[in-house]
Amino acid sequence: MCAWARACVCSAAASPRSRPGCRSAASAASSRIWPGGSTAAIACRPNIDQRAARDTAETLTITDNRTGKQYEISIKECAIRATDLRQIKAGPEDGGLMTYDPAFLNTAACRSAITYINGDKGILWYRGYPIEQLAEHCNYLEVAYLILFGELPTEPQLTKWTDNITQHTLLHENVKKLMEGFQYDAHPMGIFISTVGALSTLYRDAKQVFDQESRNRQCTRLIAKVASIAGYAYRHSIGRNYIYPDNDLSFTGNFLNMLFKMTELKYQPNPVLERALDVLFILHADHEQNCSTTVMRNIGSSHVDPYSAIAGAAAALWGPLHGGANEAVLRMLEAIGSKQNVPAFIKRVKAGDGRLMGFGHRVYKSYDPRAKIIKRVADQVFEVTGRNPLLDIALELERIALEDEYFITRKLYPNVDFYSGLIYQAMGFPKDFFPVMFAIPRTAGWFAQWEEMLLDAEQKIARPRQIYVGPRRRDFVAREQRK
Ligand code: ACO
Numbered sequence: 001m002c003a004w005a006r007a008c009v010c011s012a013a014a015s016p017r018s019r020p021g022c023r024s025a026a027s028a029a030s031s032r033i034w035p036g037g038s039t040a041a042i043a044c045r046p047n048i049d050q051r052a053a054r055d056t057a058e059t060l061t062i063t064d065n066r067t068g069k070q071y072e073i074s075i076k077e078c079a080i081r082a083t084d085l086r087q088i089k090a091g092p093e094d095g096g097l098m099t100y101d102p103a104f105l106n107t108a109a110c111r112s113a114i115t116y117i118n119g120d121k122g123i124l125w126y127r128g129y130p131i132e133q134l135a136e137h138c139n140y141l142e143v144a145y146l147i148l149f150g151e152l153p154t155e156p157q158l159t160k161w162t163d164n165i166t167q168h169t170l171l172h173e174n175v176k177k178l179m180e181g182f183q184y185d186a187h188p189m190g191i192f193i194s195t196v197g198a199l200s201t202l203y204r205d206a207k208q209v210f211d212q213e214s215r216n217r218q219c220t221r222l223i224a225k226v227a228s229i230a231g232y233a234y235r236h237s238i239g240r241n242y243i244y245p246d247n248d249l250s251f252t253g254n255f256l257n258m259l260f261k262m263t264e265l266k267y268q269p270n271p272v273l274e275r276a277l278d279v280l281f282i283l284h285a286d287h288e289q290n291c292s293t294t295v296m297r298n299i300g301s302s303h304v305d306p307y308s309a310i311a312g313a314a315a316a317l318w319g320p321l322h323g324g325a326n327e328a329v330l331r332m333l334e335a336i337g338s339k340q341n342v343p344a345f346i347k348r349v350k351a352g353d354g355r356l357m358g359f360g361h362r363v364y365k366s367y368d369p370r371a372k373i374i375k376r377v378a379d380q381v382f383e384v385t386g387r388n389p390l391l392d393i394a395l396e397l398e399r400i401a402l403e404d405e406y407f408i409t410r411k412l413y414p415n416v417d418f419y420s421g422l423i424y425q426a427m428g429f430p431k432d433f434f435p436v437m438f439a440i441p442r443t444a445g446w447f448a449q450w451e452e453m454l455l456d457a458e459q460k461i462a463r464p465r466q467i468y469v470g471p472r473r474r475d476f477v478a479r480e481q482r483k
Contacts, residue, residue, distance in 0.1 A: 031264065047454050066090045077107055094437060098163060098465050104289075105362075110456065111299065114147060114448050115288040119363035126286060127151070131410040135373050140281035143163060144223055144444035147286050148451075154330050162251075168224035169231065169254065172202055176242060176445035179232050189318045189435045191233040197311030198228065206305035209454055212411045218306050226310075226443045227251065230257025230436045237430070243267075255440070262426065266292045273427055276377050280423065283370040283416060284438050286445025290362075292316040292323065293449050298462040300450040313446045314439045320357070323438040325417035326424070329358040330431045332424075333390040333397075342396045350406045358418030359401060365411040378426075385426040 058075040073084045085095030101107045116125040124131040127146050134143050138152075144159050145153045153161055178198055182191050200206055203221065208214040234241050235258075244256045248269065253274045257267040287293070296313035300306070317323035336345050349356050361368060382388065398414055403409040421434050429437060453459050 009428075026030045064086065064088050064090070077111070082107070088165045098467070100467060104294070105151070109289065110295070110453060112288060112449070112452060114445070114452060115188060115286045117288055117363050118359070119365050122364060122366040122372075124287075131283065131369055132183065132373065135279050135282050136446055138282060139250065139252075139278045140285070141424075143285050144441070145281045146447045147444050164220050165224045165251065166245075166247045166254075168221050169228050169247065171225060171228050174201070175199070175229070176232065179229075179236055182236060184237070186228070186237065188233040189314070189324075189439070191236065192226075192229055192436050192439060193311050193314045193359040194394075195229045195233070196222075196314060197308055199225065200307035201409040203305075203307065206307055206324055209300075209303050209305065213308075215454075220450075222306065222310065222443050222447060226440050228258060228375055230433075230440055231255060233436060234259050234433055236295060237433075250274060250278075252253065252281065259392050261400065270384060272380055276381045276423065276427070279373065279377050280391050280420060280437070281441035283373060284420075284441040286442070286448065288363075291319070292324065292442065293446060296446040296450050297453045300453055302463040303454075303457060306447060306450055310443060310446055313442075316481060317439055318364045318435050323417070324403045324435045325357050325415070326434040326438065327431050329394075330390070330425060330434070330479070332357045333393050336393050336397075339392050339396045342393060342400055344477070346397070346400050346404065350404075355411070356397065356401060356407075358421075359407070359411040359414055360410070361415045365413065366414065367413045368415045370416040371414045374423065375423075378419050378423050381423050381426055385428075388422045390425070391422055394419065 059229070060073045060075055060080055062071045062073060064068070064071070069088075071088055073080050082099045085099065088097040089095075099107065114127065117123065126134060126143065127150055129146065129152070134146070138146075141162050142153060142158055145158065175195060175198065179191060179195055182194075199221070203218060203348060205211075205214050206218045228245055231245075235242050243261045243273075244259045246254050249257055249267075249269065253269040255277065256269040256274060261267040292313040295316040296309050298313045299309040320328040334341060346356070348354060378388075378391070382391070398418070401412065407413075420437075422432070424434050424437055425431065
């Protein structure tokens with residue numbers, strides 16, 4: 001029941017609060033207007049509506065054993081409102097009961113219509129479409145459109161969207177100059193984060209976050225320019241000239257061009273690699289309320305421009321426990337060195353000496369559906385590039401881990417990052433570039449989630465509570481009297 005209730009975001013009544021340019025969470029989440037396109041709207045499933053209606057009648061009775069008082073709290077969409085607990089007080093001085101949930105293990109901070117995950121069953125949908133079907137039939141820009149606007153584009157909509165993105169791939173020459181200032185061996189993700197943040201100084205209209213036309217402009221710019229920034233960051237890190245975008249190529253074909261073009265007049269991407277990149281970008285485009293998306297929403301809740309918010313989200317992505325894991329996996333595989341060393345490595349991990357990078361997930365407690373697709377893509381890529389010798393170590397790690405009590409009881413399975421780095425390496429991307437490869441497509445998800453948050457009349461500036469555990473009030477002690 002909860003799974004369906006959580007998937008349902010379009011059935012509840014509109015929020016009583018509203019502000020100019022805002023719609024209810026439900027309508028904002030399910031529709032977005034694109035110039036020249038239609039308003040995409042998600043139709044409610046009847047069974048979800050029925051489920052939501054039932055939810056509104058459900059309650060939770062709480063007895064406060066401190067006072068003996070009983071409270072009836074309403075349950076909606078399988079959740080109680082944390083603010084409903086504030087009425088529960090032990091006495092007049094009491095500020096009311098709070099929930100304590102470090103790292104948000106069991107707290108929903110929003111209602112969202114974008115991505116649905118069932119971690120026990122290994123299910124991932126964007127706007128209701130299973131990831132497997134999207135990865136098989138779509139290209140990245142088509143999926144970005146779906147994530148951003150709620151529906152798959154028609155042929156004319158896709159053509160217009162692709163043209164729009166293509167027209168925005170060029171970077172201002174000042175951005176190029178800014179990037180030239182980075183140290184020759186600067187980490188490309190550091191360059192990426194700084195440069196995306198710097199775009200806010202160029203596009204001053206981005207501050208108008210409640211102006212839909214402005215948001216649409218920033219959206220197109222961001223989706224297009226993150227790939228160019230990534231391309232320039234790579235070329236800078238290897239000391240080669242920047243390659244201007246080639247608008248005749250597809251999004252991923254042009255990306256390969258900006259990275260790998262040498263002296264040839266026209267770069268021709270390998271179609272297998274171009275398609276593999278599309279699939280990888282689709283798989284990474286959104287993943288509901290993960291660490292970086294939460295950062296995006298939290299920064300955005302102060303109504304700052306989206307470039308600043310995406311710089312923050314990308315910084316969160318960089319960490320080795322999140323999108324930086326793909327780089328960490330490769331370093332781990334190289335450190336293990338050979339298949340024979342795998343059992344000893346697993347033993348060390350089980351003893352608490354490090355983690356098996358690319359394994360485990362906060363939400364997936366079965367095989368990450370993206371990892372399954374990536375394994376298939378790896379085979380296709382290796383046919384072109386030759387087999388990555390580290391693959392044998394990865395397969396052996398997976399084989400042993402999946403049979404080992406430690407990993408079984410903790411429900412630790414390969415996640416999206418376990419095999420993606422192997423593909424990126426085989427395609428010629430350096431290890432420290434892997435997190436950038438993650439950030440390019442995730443920009444679509446971050447933007448969609450940011451906009452959904454902005455248009456949700458229930459959202460306010462993010463500001464969690466705390467349980468204060470510091471010293472009680474005490475008087476100042478002069479410096480010479482301190483012990
Ligand atoms: N290797 C070994 N043990 C692990 C691993 C791992 N990769 N992941 C979790 N565990 C163990 C923990 O030690 C803990 O054991 P304990 O109960 O004996 O203390 C238990 O499993 C639960 O782990 P938590 O850290 O509480 O799980 P959490 O949900 O907080 O962490 C995370 C999820 C960060 C992804 C974790 O599994 C991890 O560090 N994985 C490796 C890094 C990685 O691959 N990150 C990419 C995730 S996908 C993405 O962000 C795109």
